């Protein structure tokens with residue numbers, strides 16, 4: 455049994471999600487890690503340090519189109535598992551690979567119960583499903599935030615593979631949002647803001663608090679729809695799934711669709727005027743009051759603490 459993990463990377467940096475995926479599948483067999491794309495030198499070196507990696511395979515110059523699936527298909531002939539994080543690339547790529555291999559992918563895995571038994575959330579996280587996958591090979595997307603990262607300290611060999619691919623699809627452009635805050639999906643602290651902020655300008659309060667704490671910024675769909683926060687900050691059923699050590703939810707009621715995205719949060723602090731809000735009831739600590747008074751007070755206390 456061997457595993458092919460496909461690395462997530464961007465701008466020449468290995469995503470922390472990949473270390474978590476490697477940690478997740480450590481028990482399934484020897485792991486080869488595939489780095490595919492452009493600007494891969496540092497990515498490959500960092501990937502080779504992850505514990506449990508047998509070798510790192512690098513395929514350069516292939517962009518995220520249907521050609522990368524052909525490459526994976528040709529490299530993964532001897533692996534029983536092909537695995538990537540359930541991020542936007544993995545969610546797009548692995549179902550296409552599964553279709554080519556005539557297999558059913560198992561998506562959003564949050565627990566590995568055995569070689570062919572996997573747990574995944576359904577109904578927006580309101581229930582957990584155990585899947586027994588009797589297929590000869592398994593295509594998995596992994597919710598990275600549900601697993602601990604593999605340790606580092608390895609020195610796996612790096613093999614560069616020269617494959618030429620003919621692709622029917624062409625990547626025209628990639629549009630990115632520049633941000634100096636941590637990645638929402640893997641951040642240890644997330645500060646989330648709701649529609650109660652009232653404007654995009656006021657949302658800067660959330661950004662300032664997040665910056666002060668070295669946290670990622672989240673938002674409710676209501677706040678995103680109102681234009682207070684960009685779409686890629688949305689947390690929940692139709693947004694990002696987060697599992698930080700600390701989630702500070704500010705002016706957020708706690709609708710089911712929002713809660714679907716924060717179930718992995720270890721501690722929750724809610725700031726809300728309504729003591730009956732579902733998120734207040736769920737929180738480990740609730741500060742009942744006006745966010746426009748509480749956030750400045752918090753900032754002052756943080757400044758005093760240095």
Ligand code: FAD
Pocket residue numbers: 647648649650673674675676677688689690691692693704705706707708709710711712715725726727728731743744745746
């Ligand atoms: P509200 O529910 O209006 O809550 C605002 C809160 O702020 C209230 O609790 C209020 O007491 C508090 N408040 C008001 N003023 C202050 C103040 N001055 N200080 C402190 N507190 C204050 N939502 C998501 O977040 N993520 C999703 O992925 C998502 N997916 C969805 C998918 C579908 C199919 C549908 C139908 C809905 C989805 N939603 C999602 C929307 C969701 O149902 C809620 O509408 C949304 O989460 C509410 O956002 P909110 O908490 O900002 O707003």
